[in-house]
Amino acid sequence: MRSLRRRHPLLISVLLCMCALVVARPAVAEGDHGGTGAHGIAGSSVRVARLYEEAALATRQYELGRREAEAQQAEARRLEGLLTRERARTEVLHEDLGRIARAHYRAGGGLPYTAQMLLADDPEELMRGQRAVSQADTAVDNAVVKSRRAEARLAADEAEAAAKWQKLERWNAELAETRRAIEKKLEAARWTLQGQADASVAAGACRGATRLDQLHRGSTRAWVAPVETYELSASFGSGGERWAHRHTGQDFAVPIGTPVRAVGAGRVVRVSCGGAFGIEIVIRHANGYYTQYAHLAAVTVDRGERVDPGQWIGQSGTTGNSTGPHLHFEVRVTPELGSGIDPVPWLLRHGVEL
Incomplete structure (x- = not known):
C-alpha cells in the first residue's frame, strides 16, 4: 500500500473515498493481494469457505471436549461422594469395634482366658461368649480391611478421573486457542472478499461463479x-x-x-x-x-x-x-x-x- 501511495497519489485519494463507505473494516489477510479480478475473488472465496469449515470443525471439537470435561468432572464428584460415604461407614465400624472391645473388657476380657474359666460360674456359657466375641472381632476386622481396600480403590479412581479432567482442560485450552486463531484469519479473509466484491459492484463488472x-x-x-x-x-x-x-x-x-x-x-x-x-x-x-x-x-x-x-x-x-x-x-x-x-x-x- 505504501508503494501505491508514492506512485499513484490520485488513485490513493479515490481509494480513500471508497474506503470511507466501509467503516473500520479489518486489513487484508496475509497472503491475499486484494485483487479484484476473477482469480482474486475466486481465491478469496475458496479461502473463506475453507476457513469457515475449519472454524466450524474447531468449534465442534471444542464443544465435544468441553462436554467430555464436564462428564469427567461429574465422575470425579460421584467418586468423591462414594469415598465420603465409605469413610463414614469405616468410622461406624471403628466405633463398633471400640464398643465390642470395651464390652469384652468389662466381661473379663482383661484377664487371661484360663483365669476367666476358673472364676466363671458356668464355664460352658463363658466359652460360648468367647466364641461370639471372637466371631464379632473377626467380622469387624474383615469389614475394616474391606473398607480400607474400597477406600484405596475409590481414591485411586478419583485421582484418575481428576487427572483425565485436567488433561481435558489443557486440551480444551489448546482447542480454544486454535479456534481463536482460525476465526481471526477468517475475519480478515471475509473482509478481503467483501472488499473485492465491493470493487466489482462499483465497477459494474460481475464475475463468474466461483466453484466450490x-x-x-x-x-x-x-x-x-x-x-x-x-x-x-x-x-x-x-x-x-x-x-x-x-x-x-x-x-x-x-x-x-x-x-x-x-x-x-x-x-x-x-x-x-x-x-x-x-x-x-x-x-x-x-x-x-x-x-x-x-x-x-x-x-x-x-x-x-x-x-x-x-x-x-x-x-x-x-x-x-x-x-x-x-x-x-x-x-x-x-x-x-x-x-x-x-x-x-x-x-x-x-x-x-x-
Whole structure:
C-alpha cells in the first residue's frame, strides 16, 4: 500500500473515498493481494469457505471436549461422594469395634482366658461368649480391611478421573486457542472478499461463479432455510429509512462469507451485481415461485444452472444498499422486485420453521 501511495497519489485519494463507505473494516489477510479480478475473488472465496469449515470443525471439537470435561468432572464428584460415604461407614465400624472391645473388657476380657474359666460360674456359657466375641472381632476386622481396600480403590479412581479432567482442560485450552486463531484469519479473509466484491459492484463488472463443488452440502429434505445458523433481523413489511416503502424480504444476520443455500430445487434465472441489492441470485422453483438471495459477496452458480435443495449457491456479504453483513432473502411470484410475499409463512408451509 505504501508503494501505491508514492506512485499513484490520485488513485490513493479515490481509494480513500471508497474506503470511507466501509467503516473500520479489518486489513487484508496475509497472503491475499486484494485483487479484484476473477482469480482474486475466486481465491478469496475458496479461502473463506475453507476457513469457515475449519472454524466450524474447531468449534465442534471444542464443544465435544468441553462436554467430555464436564462428564469427567461429574465422575470425579460421584467418586468423591462414594469415598465420603465409605469413610463414614469405616468410622461406624471403628466405633463398633471400640464398643465390642470395651464390652469384652468389662466381661473379663482383661484377664487371661484360663483365669476367666476358673472364676466363671458356668464355664460352658463363658466359652460360648468367647466364641461370639471372637466371631464379632473377626467380622469387624474383615469389614475394616474391606473398607480400607474400597477406600484405596475409590481414591485411586478419583485421582484418575481428576487427572483425565485436567488433561481435558489443557486440551480444551489448546482447542480454544486454535479456534481463536482460525476465526481471526477468517475475519480478515471475509473482509478481503467483501472488499473485492465491493470493487466489482462499483465497477459494474460481475464475475463468474466461483466453484466450490467440494464444499457443497446437499440435503435429504425438499426445502431448507437459506443459511444454517443465523439470527433473524429485518422482517417482511417492516419500515426503515433505507427502503422506499416497506422491507420486501426477510433478513438473516450472518457473517460475511457464510454459505448461502438454495432453499429448494430449481433453476438459476438471474445472477447480477449493482443496484440496491448488490450481488444477487434469483432461482425459479417448480411450484412457480421465485427466491432471491441478495447482498452477497460471491456466487458459486451461473445463470441457467440447476440447483438442489441445500446446495451452496453463494456466500453472504454486505454489497449494495446494506448496513452490515446479512442475507436478504425474498420469495416472489415473479422474478421481479415488487411481487414479493412474506418468506416466513411460505417456508413454514414447506416444512421449514425459522
